[in-house]
Amino acid sequence: MVAAVSVLSAFCLGLILYCLRLRATVKELGLNRKLKRNETTFTDSQMMNVAHQAGVAELNEGILKNIYHILNTINVSSSVVSEKVDRMETKSLGKLMRLVKEHENDLANFFEKDERGKKVPGALLQYAEYFGNAYESLVNEIQELTSMIQKLNQIVKAQQAYANVESRLDKVELASLVRDAVAMESRLLDEHRIDVQFELDNEARIKAPKIKLLQVIVTLIRNGCETMVMHNPAGPWVMSAKVSMSSDKVTLQVGDARALEHAEVVNPLASPSDSTTLTRRHFSLYYCANAIQEMHGAFLIFCEAPGHGALMRLEFPNAHAE
Template identity: 30%
Template sequence: MNVSATLVTERLRRSRLDHLTRAVDIITRNRDDLVSFFTQNEQGKQMPAFLDRTAKHLADEQAALIKEMEQVTVRVEHIKTIVQTQQSYAGVLGAIEMVDAAVLLDDAVKLNAAAMERHKIQIERDYEPGLWVSLDKQKLVQVLVNLIKNAKEAVQRNSSGERRVTVRARIVDAARLQIEIIDSGEGIATEHLTRIFSQGFTTKKNGHGFGLHSSANAVKEMGGSLQAHSDGPGSGAAFTLELPYQPPTSRGA
């Protein structure tokens, strides 16, 4: 948003509106004999062409400013959505409640949506209905946000191929629900797959190795599991999260 605001300010600073103001001032000074001014004065003869060029330039300026302000409006709406989503989870840490995992997945996607759009990464959602779980929803959202963020960063670091993150959720059986975060990113070396959830392990230049470790621990506390799969560098990766499923018949028990 700062970039768009800067562009708008710079366009206004370089606007040719002052050229039009000076032209109007010149015409005003010659208003008593405009016919002679436009037909005999060298400056006056050039005035119609100058006004035409200035009008076209100002029209282009206006179109560009409208486009920039539309982008600012979209980003402000993104920020409002993020704030509202974050506020909906405030003060509920540790509370166990029955929720539809699809709602939490959508919220996690919303919290990453602006960054996805900025880096031109497409996100796809594929959920089965009735994904009921009984857990700390704030804890699960934090895990999902982290996994989607990691997927986004992996795609950013992959210079070739499609730019896509897929979020998939389904009921595996009467007791398990599965969530997959699949990316078309840089992939994971085979030797790293067994270490990726270890505390302090990271392949990121500025990483600390806390995110996946804490996510795996949080999932374990919720009675689930978190696994990673990749066919190697350049082939993307998939993180599979399994949680206890609460079918409709057991929710009222």
Template identity: 25%
Template sequence: RNRELEQLVAERTGEIRRQEVALREVSRRAGMAEVATGVLHNVGNVFNGVNVSVSTIGGMVRRSKALDVQRAVGLLRDHLGDLPGFLTTDERGRQLPGYLIRATDQLVKEREGLLGELENVDSGISHVTQIISAQQSLAGAGGVEEEIDLGALIDETLRLHTQGWAAEGIAVEVEREPLPPVLLDRPQFVQIFVNLLTNARNAVLHPEAADRRILVRLGAVGEPPQARIQVLDTGVGIAPEHLVSIFNYGFTMRPNGRGFGLHSAANASRQMGGALRVESPGLGQGATFTLEIPLTSSTNGKRPK
């Protein structure tokens, strides 16, 4: 009987562990999806501008004076045998020089307009290439720790993932202190940071948000030293009873939320040897998410124990 119970307990324990592994993987992928969603949003914004330019180019070509000039040149071609007489005695011929002068001026303007729109298209395509290249650089190979300039990585992530936020009325500010290199998994950190940024954006876009300001603060605290990254928002805030559940799997305060992002970020922070916590005075008073991760040792490039 005892052996049967031991076997049953072992089976249940194994099943729970498998479910935990699966849950962590779902959360990890959800966090990666947040990053990818941000990139696709930025690419989509650029392509909206490209589509406008392409539509403008199409309209300019359809309205072009080129076909009218072609017809005017056809008249000249038809009267090559008596061109002086055609230009002086025929009503169409007398009007033709003035028309060609005006049409030529119009064609020059069309050319300038087309070149301007083509430059917009070229710039848009280059921008998309830069976005993809930057994301590939940020992503890198997961599971590999490297010494990172955390300030530079935060700047690059902000540049890539906050494009278009100003148009939404969101102001993003950065405060920082100089830090030594940090030994971390680059994609894992980017996943955490993007999830915190996305959460802050959703909070300040809430109809009940007091303001639309986000502050990213970078510094060092404690002994042994920790890198502290804070994302503060002036958004809708968090009720006291929700603070204990904010990092739980599936917990969300948004109608269309899935409750994956912050849970994934909390898991990833623990895997990095760090911690993620949240503070909020209450509803309507914003929130502060704080990530603390060990700094590298200046002597051996390893995490402090």
């Protein structure tokens, strides 16, 4: 089992490195905002193509990192279980039980008068404690192992659900898509100890290409994580994932809800270049903004500031109203 997990881990690491090289190549093709300042012009279609490639590479890289991280955890847990079983002291217990067996016809006299027999009850009590602790420790490791396998299954199932989805308009259940995106980014959220607070209207539907919208939501989750940790390093970190619906529109909010109170609000497509949110992550958010615009939606960013991260708000026409 350990060997198989190690092989899978190595395979995932290779795929991650491939995605990193792919993303680096994409950046070389144009993901440098200084080109815009130097009057090198990209057409909207070129910018979208480059950003789309970056988005796909980033999404795949994130999924593979999640899988690789979980496989490593499974590998460690299985090794710990194996080592604990190997170290369990069973030989002495076997000797003790053979000694008792030798005196099975005269146990009362053996326990009462033989110095070795007098020590047997105490020794058995010690063994009971020892094996009780060992059992508890192994159960904890196995539960951790089971949890990691379940999480791995969630990520793989979420990815498989969108692997062969064509770029066509579907009536999308937004709440379900948000849950899948969070599952795909579980490694990043766990790594930074960020809790996700869901407030999802399960009836909300929009018309959108599923895979493209999934890429957008994953990107927003990553941006939210980055800004929360950067601007509130002491924590606690709680990411809001809210889907709400009115008669004519559906709204999705992802990020730090505290940004709603006193943050600068910017439009990613018409934002000044000194926006802190956009300077570092211009192209990923540019891709998101254009993708949302193609879906006839609106995209606003409540910028990060000292003490809180950014919050991204998307608004779409309500598919129920059409």
